[in-house]
Amino acid sequence: MRGKYDVEGWRIRKNGTPFFITGSVSSSHDDAGNLIGFISILRDATERRDAEEKLVQAREQLAMSQKMEAIGKLTGGIAHDFNNLLMIIGGSAQIFTRLLDPKLPKAIEAIQTAAKRGESLTRQLLTFSRHQHLSPTVVDLNASIKNMRTMIESSLRGNIVYNENVGEGVASVKVDLAELELAIVNIAVNARDAMPSGGTFTLSVHAVTANQETGGDRRAKAFFAIALSDTGTGIPPNLLSKMFDPFFTTKEVGKGTGLGLSQVYGFAHQAGGTVTADSKVGQGTTITIYLPSCADEQITSKELAAARARSRQPQRQTVLIVDDSPEVADVTSSLFEHLGYDTIYRDSAEAALKLLEAGTKIDLVFSDIVMPGTIDGVGLAREVRSRYPGLPIALTTGYSDAAKAAPPSLKILRKPFDTEALRDFIHDLAPPRPTRSSGTPMASSTTEAVRRN
Structure with a gap:
């Protein structure tokens, strides 16, 4: 031998x-x-084998990241143009409700519903691609999730029991609350569809320390894990790695877009955390969102914001609307006018600056970010703050990488928006001064108030 x-x-x-x-x-x-x-x-060879397995996992994660980035760039560009279309559709529908007789309420309602559905889809696309402009605030995670109970239960079905295990202590995280709500609803809807005969859906929140699983922002030593579990059909191992891919779905044609969990993925990473999934066929699935703790930051006071809004006295003011799309500008003007404002329109940043130089009295500049010419909306904001520090300016966009260049103090309203969203947005701006702003610099006492916004 x-x-x-x-x-x-x-x-x-x-x-x-x-x-x-x-x-x-x-x-x-x-x-x-x-x-x-x-x-x-x-x-x-235990250490060598472990190292080889970690290398394989790292390569898979890199490939996934590159794939997500490529798809994200594509979807972000499409969503930008689509949001402008939704702005026209949704805004026009609101105008119709004020102009037409009541014989067409169902048609108008259908238009508004379609616009809202389109807005939801683009939000999911943009959040996944991490190009959605978020408005993060420091919130009490425990209290916020408890306030979502009715919304979560309505997303489930009568034969599904909802259990909640959320502590009483303050759990501070910095997130866009609307995106967090959307992420949880998306998971709840997937859980509902995985339990056609009923079952249990459980949400729990607990504190964890940073490790390989939490990923995200490693500067944060502490994380909060939101675990959402169902007792449904489960997901086969060969499909588990694909469940956060956009447009991937195991549902029948017409039953799902495949964007719900991709929005969850984008939201978690954009918030500085991550998301994981664990599933066993026939036993159920658990999706866990990890969000970094920010216990050292102060929780936003909604009561203070509401009191500030109530203290403002309505008065007829003029808004300068800057947008390269006349159709979008018409809708935006109508929404502002419905709220009691006069409007002036210009189609470029250069034209807007010429109007201000001429001394035209303006109380607020409201500009789109993406515009042709040498100056975009962010550049216009810099020019206005430099030349006319007493003149408030706010931006709007459906999506733009240029928004990343905007200073945190600059307010941005995402498209599409309706009258209610616009009203709330204006309330969050600096209180208007008794003397209307014009093309001449205002006193330094006003400057500090504008800088805080």
Whole structure:
């Protein structure tokens, strides 16, 4: 018997712990060629095997990240133009409700419903691609989730029991609350569809420390994990890695867009955290969102904001609307006018600056971000703040990388928006001064108030 036999596999140490070995077994012969025994050489390769597995996982994560980035750029560009169309459709529908007789309420309602559905789809696309402009605030995670109970239950079905395990202590996180609500609803809807015969949907919140699973912003040592579990059909292992891919769905044609969980993925990463999924066929699925803690930051006071809004006295003011799309500008003007404002329209930043230089009295500049010419909306905001520090300016966009260049103090309203969203947005701006702003710089006492916004 001659030759060598390679071996590898798991073995058990005397203390009961497993380890992985590699090695070989070969025959030993004397000078006459007679077999005298066997030589077995074994090596402990546990660390090497672990390193190889981690390398494979890292390569898979890199490939996933590159794929997500490529799809994100594509969807972001499409959603930008689509949001402008939704702005025209939704805004026009609101105008119709004020102009037409009541014979067409169902048609108008259908238009508004379609616009809202389109807005939801683009939000999911943009959040996944991390190009959605978010408005994060510091919130009490426990209290916020408790306030969502009615919304979550309405997303489920009568034969599904909703359990909630949320603590009483303050759990501070910095998130866009609307996006967090959308993420939880998306998961709840998927859980509902996975339990056609009923079951249990459980939401729990607990604190965790940073590790490989939490990922996200490693500067945050503490995270809060939002675990959402169902007792549904589960997901096969070969599909589990694809469940956060956009447009991937196991549902029948027409039953789902495949964008719900991709929005969850984008939201979690944009908030500085991550999301994981664990599932067993026939037992159910658990999706966990990890969000970094920000216990050192102060929770936003909604009561203070509401009181500030109530203290403002309505007065007829003039808004300068800057947008390269006349159709979008017409809708925006109508919404402002419905709220009691006069409007002036210009189609570029250069034209808007000329109007201000001429001394036209303006109380607020409201500009789109993406515009042709040498100055976009962010550049216009810089010019206005530099030349006319007493003149408030706000931006709007459906999507733009240019929004990332805007300073945090600059307010941005995402398209499409309706009258209610516009009213709330205006309330969050600096209180108007008794003397209307114009093309001449205002006193320094006003400047500080504008900088705080």
